[in-house]
Amino acid sequence: MWTSLRFLLTAALLIAFVNANPTLPAPLNATGACGVNCAEHGTCNPETRICDCPLLLNGPDCSIRVQDPVAVCAQFSHLPHTCEATNRTLCLNRCHEQGWCEGGFCHCKPGFYGADCALSVGPDGLPKLLAGQGYRERKRGVKVYVYELPPVTNSWVYIRRIDRPLVPILMQRFLSSGVRTVNGDEADYYFIPFVQRSRSHTHKNLAATIAYIRKHWPWWDRHGGGHKHLLVATNDLGRRALVSEVLALTENVTFLTHWGLHRNHTVTGWHESHRPGKDIVMPPVINPDEPIVYSPLHSGLKKEKPRVGQLFFAGRICGDGEAPVNGSCGSSRHDYSAGTRQRVAKHHWNRTGFNISTHTTAYTHGLQTHKFCLAPTGGGYGKRSVLALIMGCVPVTVTDHVYQPFQPEINWSDFSVHVPEADIPRMHDILAAINFTDYIYLQAGARCAAQHLYYSTTFGEVMGEDGRFDAFETLMEILRMRKQYPGVPPERYMKADSRFADFVTCDQRINGVKVPLCTQNRLVRGREWKHCRELYPGVPMRYMDMFYSWPGGAVCGANRRVATCPRSWA
Numbered sequence: 001m002w003t004s005l006r007f008l009l010t011a012a013l014l015i016a017f018v019n020a021n022p023t024l025p026a027p028l029n030a031t032g033a034c035g036v037n038c039a040e041h042g043t044c045n046p047e048t049r050i051c052d053c054p055l056l057l058n059g060p061d062c063s064i065r066v067q068d069p070v071a072v073c074a075q076f077s078h079l080p081h082t083c084e085a086t087n088r089t090l091c092l093n094r095c096h097e098q099g100w101c102e103g104g105f106c107h108c109k110p111g112f113y114g115a116d117c118a119l120s121v122g123p124d125g126l127p128k129l130l131a132g133q134g135y136r137e138r139k140r141g142v143k144v145y146v147y148e149l150p151p152v153t154n155s156w157v158y159i160r161r162i163d164r165p166l167v168p169i170l171m172q173r174f175l176s177s178g179v180r181t182v183n184g185d186e187a188d189y190y191f192i193p194f195v196q197r198s199r200s201h202t203h204k205n206l207a208a209t210i211a212y213i214r215k216h217w218p219w220w221d222r223h224g225g226g227h228k229h230l231l232v233a234t235n236d237l238g239r240r241a242l243v244s245e246v247l248a249l250t251e252n253v254t255f256l257t258h259w260g261l262h263r264n265h266t267v268t269g270w271h272e273s274h275r276p277g278k279d280i281v282m283p284p285v286i287n288p289d290e291p292i293v294y295s296p297l298h299s300g301l302k303k304e305k306p307r308v309g310q311l312f313f314a315g316r317i318c319g320d321g322e323a324p325v326n327g328s329c330g331s332s333r334h335d336y337s338a339g340t341r342q343r344v345a346k347h348h349w350n351r352t353g354f355n356i357s358t359h360t361t362a363y364t365h366g367l368q369t370h371k372f373c374l375a376p377t378g379g380g381y382g383k384r385s386v387l388a389l390i391m392g393c394v395p396v397t398v399t400d401h402v403y404q405p406f407q408p409e410i411n412w413s414d415f416s417v418h419v420p421e422a423d424i425p426r427m428h429d430i431l432a433a434i435n436f437t438d439y440i441y442l443q444a445g446a447r448c449a450a451q452h453l454y455y456s457t458t459f460g461e462v463m464g465e466d467g468r469f470d471a472f473e474t475l476m477e478i479l480r481m482r483k484q485y486p487g488v489p490p491e492r493y494m495k496a497d498s499r500f501a502d503f504v505t506c507d508q509r510i511n512g513v514k515v516p517l518c519t520q521n522r523l524v525r526g527r528e529w530k531h532c533r534e535l536y537p538g539v540p541m542r543y544m545d546m547f548y549s550w551p552g553g554a555v556c557g558a559n560r561r562v563a564t565c566p567r568s569w570a
């Protein structure tokens with residue numbers, strides 16, 4: 001590996017020359033030689049020979065303080081008192097107790113490096129993960145190499161201000177699940193931990209990050225220009241939020257997004273974004289908070305409330321946010337939600353059994369007591385289809401050409417109803433035609449699907465699930481299918497591989513014994529269910545640093561040694 005690295009450095013210089021490098025932000029533009037005093041304030045990455053610094057320091061040994069700390073803190077969404085705070089909860093995996101937390105940056109003890117100090121160099125001169133803790137890679141499934149990028153790309157941003165924290169979730173679970181490998185030559189995929197959705201991270205940073213990767217590691221070029229590389233884009237409009245040069249640069253990359261529009265949408269002019277079979281639609285990140293902490297699906301609950309209403313929706317309807325009058329919006333902005341919310345209101349606002357409003361104080365109750373829940377898009381991706389499923393309410397999707405999370409790999413017809421935009425006026429007939437037997441079938445499907453759409457191994461359970469089918473594991477299964485069946489279209493995965501089919505249908509025979517997860521469900525009581533807040537006292541459950549600071553995620557329990565985190569099903 002080191003030989004190829006040296007070879008690459010030479011090659012990379014040439015590429016950088018040809019590429020007329022984008023303007024690299026200072027940390028990405030650092031030259032490879034850690035200053036002698038790097039360890040005092042920063043972390044020397046022995047692979048790149050670059051000294052990674054906390055947010056307010058820079059220079060080859062992190063000894064130069066930035067001139068305008070207030071502005072720099074704000075640029076990374078920090079508050080004045082969090083920018084240099086030493087609270088462990090602000091750092092990924094609490095730096096594995098191998099370093100100090102400084103506002104989100106892990107300042108590692110000498111000998112350790114990486115975003116969470118998980119790495120060190122072994123006696124053989126090769127990088128090791130969690131040395132001395134007994135880290136073993138998973139036996140089956142895929143292997144993912146995670147680039148250790150400068151902190152400007154991820155850990156400088158204030159964790160509580162990342163509202164769609166898919167990058168931190170994946171970084172944490174790649175390691176604690178045993179999927180992560182440090183041997184890039186053997187990896188099946190390469191993860192670029194680049195946080196895009198924050199004011200301070202521009203398109204330029206992404207181009208610069210790719211240039212940086214090509215400069216320091218061989219795999220981007222070795223795999224034909226970014227193939228097998230995974231990049232998260234959580235923007236409302238997914239990949240399409242990127243400028244065209246960056247789109248071209250990342251044409252071969254697999255995007256993990258929340259936005260599944262796979263054809264041009266004629267009403268809105270939304271441009272197709274998702275490439276089925278190449279990109280993967282990921283479930284939105286839903287906090288363990290209302291409504292899902294009152295999920296009636298929990299296996300520890302005796303009975304569900306009866307679902308007496310037919311269809312429920314509460315949320316913005318008109319583009320201007322006003323409530324419709326007798327079903328009509330006055331707004332001039334008709335393209336909001338592709339016009340679907342407005343049209344549902346227009347045709348069904350006063351229909352018996354339909355409960356459509358802009359606001360209710362009983363949102364959770366509505367999801368618990370209706371058979372169907374409307375799941376339209378908003379300004380882009382929406383969370384409603386997933387919220388509905390976790391609440392046991394069968395989602396009704398209405399926006400054309402938008403794939404839902406893990407669609408088409410998972411067949412959404414098994415647990416949801418899609419009403420094409422043209423059929424909105426007769427939605428009531430479509431729903432009425434679903435008889436009791438069919439509804440029970442959809443509901444049973446929803447119970448399993450909900451597990452695939454929630455990050456239980458990260459946040460703890462809400463349905464009594466043990467996490468073996470959670471959103472992270474589902475992504476791993478899909479990546480395994482990609483690797484094993486490169487030519488098979490994603491909607492055929494179920495037919496192509498019986499293991500995948502068993503996984504998708506939550507067959508409990510899949511691998512191993514139950515790993516108990518702490519619960520976030522506030523309806524369950526009793527000794528059998530350990531609440532997450534008891535396991536992690538003092539960590540506020542509402543905030544993102546809650547999961548960020550649990551080494552490895554909820555699945556590891558209060559265990560601080562991520563290498564020994566339970567993973568009986570893998």
Ligand SMILES: *[C@@H]1O[C@H](CO)[C@@H](O)[C@H](O)[C@H]1NC(C)=O
Pocket residue numbers: 021022023024029
């Ligand atoms: C890197 O930074 C130096 C100054 O520190 C600057 O002269 C150079 O142009 C920068 N290079 C790139 C590629 O941005």
Ligand SMILES: *[C@@H]1O[C@H](CO)[C@@H](O)[C@H](O)[C@H]1NC(C)=O
Pocket residue numbers: 081082085087089
């Ligand atoms: C850090 O910990 C202190 C003391 O527990 C607390 O007052 C403060 O709010 C914490 N800061 C953050 C950013 O969580």
Ligand SMILES: *[C@@H]1O[C@H](CO)[C@@H](O)[C@H](O)[C@H]1NC(C)=O
Pocket residue numbers: 224225226248249250251252
């Ligand atoms: C994408 O991959 C193809 C080969 O599959 C390659 O020719 C092309 O240059 C790659 N694109 C980029 C931007 O590297």
Ligand SMILES: *[C@@H]1O[C@H](CO)[C@@H](O)[C@H](O)[C@H]1NC(C)=O
Pocket residue numbers: 264271272
């Ligand atoms: C989608 O729209 C864009 C421009 O808005 C156009 O360039 C592209 O060809 C369209 N794609 C299809 C498949 O029609």
Ligand SMILES: *[C@@H]1O[C@H](CO)[C@@H](O)[C@H](O)[C@H]1NC(C)=O
Pocket residue numbers: 325326
């Ligand atoms: C709404 O409909 C009712 C009954 O048809 C009617 O009396 C009322 O005037 C309508 N309101 C508006 C603002 O059109």
Ligand SMILES: *[C@@H]1O[C@H](CO)[C@@H](O)[C@H](O)[C@H]1NC(C)=O
Pocket residue numbers: 326350352
């Ligand atoms: C709404 O429907 C009810 C009957 O379901 C009817 O009595 C009422 O007049 C309707 N309201 C309006 C404003 O049309």
Ligand SMILES: *[C@@H]1O[C@H](CO)[C@@H](O)[C@H](O)[C@H]1NC(C)=O
Pocket residue numbers: 355360362363365366367369
């Ligand atoms: C709509 O649903 C909410 C939540 O269940 C409920 O509080 C409200 O009474 C319902 N409205 C109607 C008109 O049924």
Ligand SMILES: *[C@@H]1O[C@H](CO)[C@@H](O)[C@H](O)[C@H]1NC(C)=O
Pocket residue numbers: 411412413414491
């Ligand atoms: C998806 O499920 C529906 C209903 O369960 C079924 O009719 C359809 O054939 C399935 N689609 C695929 C591609 O398997």
Ligand SMILES: *[C@@H]1O[C@H](CO)[C@@H](O)[C@H](O)[C@H]1NC(C)=O
Pocket residue numbers: 435436437438
């Ligand atoms: C329910 O509807 C399906 C068609 O969607 C039909 O095949 C089935 O026989 C119906 N079941 C009953 C009990 O009516």
